[in-house]
Amino acid sequence: MVVPFSKRHLQNPSWARDIPRNFKEVATNWYVYGSREIVGLKGDGNKFESEEEVQELEEYKKSSNCILSEESDYKFSKSEKRKIIFDMFSASACLLGDGYVNNSTGIISSGLKDVYGPQYSKSKAISNISAVVFAGEVFSIMFFGYFCDIIGRRTVTLIGNVIMCVFSILLAGAWTVGTHSKVTEKSYYLDPSTGKKYAKASNSLWSYLCFLRFMVGVGIGSEYPAGSAWSSDISKTLTPKDRNLWFNMFTNTSIDVGFVASSLVTWIMTLICGSNNMGTVWRVTVGIGSLIPFFFFIARLRMKESDHFEKNRFKTKKIPYQLVYKFYWFRILCFGLVWVFYDFVLYGMSGISSMILDLILGDTSDMRTVWAWNLLFNVFYLPGAFLGCLASKYFGPRWVGSTVWIQGLFGFIMAAKLDVLQKHIAGFTVFYGIFITLGEFSLGNNIGLLCVNGFATPVRGSCYLWCAAMGKAAAFGSNYLFPKLIANGGVKAPFYYGGAIGLAAAGLLIITCPPMDQVSQQLEDKRFMEYLSKEGYDISSNTTFKLEVDDHDSESDSLKKNNITTEVVDVAESF
Structure with missing residues (x-):
């Protein structure tokens, strides 16, 4: 007997919850799970297994763990909804600093090359200064991801804002003994x-400079x-159908806005200062970037931890990570690999922009023209990001995310016809713009x-950190690997690799993604706590979650009685 997914958290082996039980599930889960994730234009979007x-969700809404009373049930005024949306913006939109800082790498490198010439361009610094920011991100994701479930999302983001603001200012004015800004x-x-x-x-x-970039x-x-976990926690106050739209708007779309903002500031400063003052341009561009964390630091001071997090967090600092990763290891591995594929291509392909600029501009030395084209290329990120926000609201992350296969095909077409396109x-x-747009969509x-x-609220940061760290590690490596890829395989090679990786990512996501429908997401916290309780963990003493044990204890006992003699056989048949 194959247990339905909604009961697998109560069944042994717990580590196999998300793994398809047989070949039929491998072949059909993408449709069975995916059909419930399409919410359509009308209705509340809830589709049940x-x-x-249905009864489980109704009972959960009536419990004290749900942040909304039965009477309110997502009913609030326009001003209340605006406040929720602004809180989500304040919680996570500082990610636009990621896009701004990473895109500023180009102007930093260009400015240093203009002022110091071969001292910079022929040194190892030209690669290290570009890549070291990703090393800092990986370290930070691992460190702060661990603590954001313990000390809270607000405290972690405020600390991060201070670090980013202070070291961005120091980077803008970076100087050492023996360094000069002009020829004497x-x-x-x-x-x-x-x-x-x-x-x-x-x-x-x-x-x-490497140290400062690392700290940024x-x-x-x-x-x-x-920031992502905090925004997701706040979104639980919105109707389930609206959460994907606003979360995406204030996370990935914010990163893309950061890319465009950095290009725009660079272009404007180049117009003001001229092509012969790139040292001034890069320092002002970086300095303006310090305003981003400063603004969000002020906005976050007025906020508090979300009610949803407070009702579903651990009271103790000793989170049972062995049980957590036993339960979520498969999701971490699958989501992490998809993130690796995405970041490897995204940040690796950014190195292609210099080739495109050379193709368009030839040997021109007019930096105003160079950065105008750079701005144009970065604008291509925005259509895909905004359209993707709307699509994910109605079709969910599985279906919209898996459309990356279209980008993969586009990559093969561009590689095959590159000689003609040039x-x-x-x-x-x-x-090239369509290629970028499809990736963001x-x-x-x-x-x-x-x-x-994909993860329960009390351990969202602890699980998210592994996925994000894997992705950023791939981004770090792409800064070293893609130049070699181009050198050995020519300019076509990245498009072939990007296309192949896009197809692989689409297949991995469709086949391995667990249920991401609205109902499963609303019940994930409850099911995670039931799993911990089944494993013997003391929920009442160590968490703020109030588990209704009566019905589910009897349900669990019933499962055990029915399956106790066949459990070993079932597991063997499943695998």
């Missing part, structure tokens, strides 16, 4: 190959587990959504 699940009669560097003079830099400048990455990294700049630009908008909705 059985009548028992007594101090300069002479490029032996060209005879051109550059300002002199000390070796300590590169180390200092630490500040940004706190936003992923804590001769038609307008066509190349449009095709699909996985770009939904990987974060999967990683917050």
Whole structure:
């Protein structure tokens, strides 16, 4: 007998909850689960596995663990809804700092190359300064992701804001002894190959810049587990049908807005300062970025932890991680791998932008034109992000995320026709823009959504951290691997690899994604607590969750009585 998914958290082995039980489930789960995730234009969007699940949800809504009273049931005024949405914005939209800082890498590198010439461009610093921010993010995601379930999302994000703000300011004014900003009669560097003079830099400048970029990455990294989890917690006050839309709007779409904002500021500063003052341009651009965490720090001071988190958190600092990861290991692995695929291509393909600029502009030295085109390329992120927000509201993260296969096919087409497209700049630009847009519409908008909705509230940060860290580690590696990929395989190679990875990500997501329908998400906290209770963990003493044990104890006992003699046989047949 195959136990329905809604009861598998009560069945042994607990670690196999999300694994398909037989070949039939492997072949049909994508449709069975996916059909319940399509909510349509009308109705509340709730689709149930059985009548028992209808009753289970009704009972949960009446319990003290639900943040809404039975009478309110998502009924609030326009001003109340605006406050909820603004709180979600304040909780997670600081992620636009991630897009701003990562996109600022280009102007930092360009400015340092303009001022210091081969001292920078022929040193290891040119790779390290670009990539080290991801190392900071990975460290921060692991560190703050652990603590955001213990000390709370608000505290973690405030600490991250301070770190990001302070070190962005220090980065904008970075200086070391022996470093100069201009060529002087007594101090300069002479490029032996060209005879051109550059300002002199000390070796300590590169180390200092790497340290500051690492610390900025630490500040940004706190936003992923804590800010995303906080925004998801607040969204529980909205109707289930609206949560995906607003969460995506204030997470991935905010990152894309950060990309565009950084390009826009760089272009404007280039117009103001001119092409011969790129050192000033990069410092002002980075300095303006420090305003992002400062604004969100002020906005978050007035906020408190969400009621949903307070009603579903651990009282103790000793969270039973062995039981947590025993329950969620499969989801962490699957979501993490999908994130690896996405970030590897996204941040790796960013290196292609320089090739495109060279293709369009040739040997031009007008930086105003260069950064105008850079702004155009980054604008292509926005249509996919905004349309993806709307699509995920009605079709869910499985179906919208898996449309990445279309981007994969587009990658193969671009690689096959690259020689032709290079001769038609307008066509190349449009095709590349569509390629970027498809990525943001699909996985770009939904990987974060999967990683917050797929885990219970009290351990959301602890599970999310592994998925995000895997993705950022891939982003870190892509900064080193993609240049070698281009050098060995030519400019077509990244498009072939991007296409193949897109197809693999789509298949992995469709087949392995557990139920992500509205009902399953609403009941995940309750089912997680029931699982802990079944494993012998003391829910009443160690959590704020009030578990109604009577019905489910008897239900669990019934399952045990019915299956005690066949459990071993069932498990063997399942695998």
